[in-house]
Amino acid sequence: MADYPEKPETGPTPGMEIKEEDILEAMRAIPGYLDITPGDFKEVYRLAFAHALERLSRAVTAAEIMTTDVVAVRPDTPVAEVAAAMGRRGVSGVPVVDAGHKVVGVISEKDFLSRIGVKDAKNFMSLVAGCLKTKGCVALPIKVALAGDLMSSPAVTVAPDTPVRAIAALLNDRGINRAPVTDPAGRLLGLVSRADIVKATMVRGSS
Amino acid sequence: MIGNYFRKMTGTTQSPPRVGLAEILWSWLGAFLGIGTVAYLNYGWLDQTGLFLLIGSLGASAVLIYGAVKSPLAQPRNFLGGHVISALIGVTAFKLLAPHLWLAATLAVAFSIAVMHATKTLHPPGGATALIAVISGPQVTNLGYLYALMPVAAGVLIMLAVALLVNNLAPHRRYPEFWW
Numbered sequence: 001m002a003d004y005p006e007k008p009e010t011g012p013t014p015g016m017e018i019k020e021e022d023i024l025e026a027m028r029a030i031p032g033y034l035d036i037t038p039g040d041f042k043e044v045y046r047l048a049f050a051h052a053l054e055r056l057s058r059a060v061t062a063a064e065i066m067t068t069d070v071v072a073v074r075p076d077t078p079v080a081e082v083a084a085a086m087g088r089r090g091v092s093g094v095p096v097v098d099a100g101h102k103v104v105g106v107i108s109e110k111d112f113l114s115r116i117g118v119k120d121a122k123n124f125m126s127l128v129a130g131c132l133k134t135k136g137c138v139a140l141p142i143k144v145a146l147a148g149d150l151m152s153s154p155a156v157t158v159a160p161d162t163p164v165r166a167i168a169a170l171l172n173d174r175g176i177n178r179a180p181v182t183d184p185a186g187r188l189l190g191l192v193s194r195a196d197i198v199k200a201t202m203v204r205g206s207s
Numbered sequence: 208m209i210g211n212y213f214r215k216m217t218g219t220t221q222s223p224p225r226v227g228l229a230e231i232l233w234s235w236l237g238a239f240l241g242i243g244t245v246a247y248l249n250y251g252w253l254d255q256t257g258l259f260l261l262i263g264s265l266g267a268s269a270v271l272i273y274g275a276v277k278s279p280l281a282q283p284r285n286f287l288g289g290h291v292i293s294a295l296i297g298v299t300a301f302k303l304l305a306p307h308l309w310l311a312a313t314l315a316v317a318f319s320i321a322v323m324h325a326t327k328t329l330h331p332p333g334g335a336t337a338l339i340a341v342i343s344g345p346q347v348t349n350l351g352y353l354y355a356l357m358p359v360a361a362g363v364l365i366m367l368a369v370a371l372l373v374n375n376l377a378p379h380r381r382y383p384e385f386w387w
Binding site for chain 1: 219221223224226229274275276279281379
């Protein structure tokens with residue numbers, strides 16, 4: 001009842017919203033006096049439902065949905081090679097690992113965009129706009145840079161047993177699209193991207 | 208801020224539905240037999256001896272254990288625990304604070320609620336049991352801590368026995384929801 005009296009009208013799943021009339025109907029169907037108001041029952045239902053959803057999604061972990069076939073680069077990989085590898089694999093970000101296979105950072109399209117002068121909206125169309133206003137290739141300033149110069153570091157990583165729901169919240173909060181999965185020593189095990197989470201949701205929904 | 212404070216006084220939901228006629232009759236019967244047994248023993252047998260069994264808070268308990276049998280407040284743990292704990296607190300308050308009865312009465316009820324909460328034995332009539340220990344004059348206060356045993360625990364156990372026997376006769380009732 002922390003949000004009393006401004007109770008949110010929709011719970012975590014708007015489609016499952018329960019109405020007080022439903023509760024009153026159910027209470028009428030149960031013989032005997034129930035020592036609870038419809039409003040309190042609704043609150044209990046809302047919290048219990050959210051709890052059940054949380055429990056169900058907690059069952060699936062990073063290890064179960066991560067991509068293990070991951071392209072990783074070294075801090076001393078030239079960015080031209082990094083970009084080529086990302087293009088070849090059709091991914092928008094790769095982890096950067098050191099010689100011991102420990103994750104030291106992540107390079108994504110956003111890191112490229114911000115380093116080649118795309119300031120505010122770090123997306124492809126901002127790049128096109130910038131390109132059309134200048135004479136040469138906008139990527140030239142970073143031609144000699146290495147992965148280590150461009151990467152976002154430290155990387156936002158998750159453990160293999162991190163629940164999918166927590167990863168979704170993490171990606172959303174940090175405004176990132178993927179998180180490397182690491183063992184306790186920080187070594188790369190795989191990668192969970194937004195696409196992996198969407199895929200996992202679809203499989204579970206259809207089963 | 209202030210607006211929100213006053214808005215909380217307007218209520219947010221509605222009263223639960225009215226129970227059916229059968230439920231009303233079972234509640235009536237439970238109270239009739241429960242209070243009837245205690246009252247008969249009190250006036251028919253104990254009156255001559257100067258002892259007593261019937262205290263006002265048992266009337267309040269009858270509402271719960273015969274009228275709202277599913278309520279957590281009406282379960283044996285709460286019914287017995289709430290009365291006995293509150294009785295002990297009421298007697299203690301009187302012993303420590305008499306003749307300042309206003310303070311004894313106040314603290315008896317306030318502490319009863321707090322301790323019933325803490326021990327998961329909240330039973331509203333317990334507040335009355337604590338109050339009775341302070342305000343009823345020598346007939347009660349002379350009992351000292353015996354008050355918690357007789358009339359309180361004895362009266363409660365009789366009413367509890369009636370609740371078990373009568374509530375479980377009703378097709379749609381079961382009692383208790385939990386014992387402890």
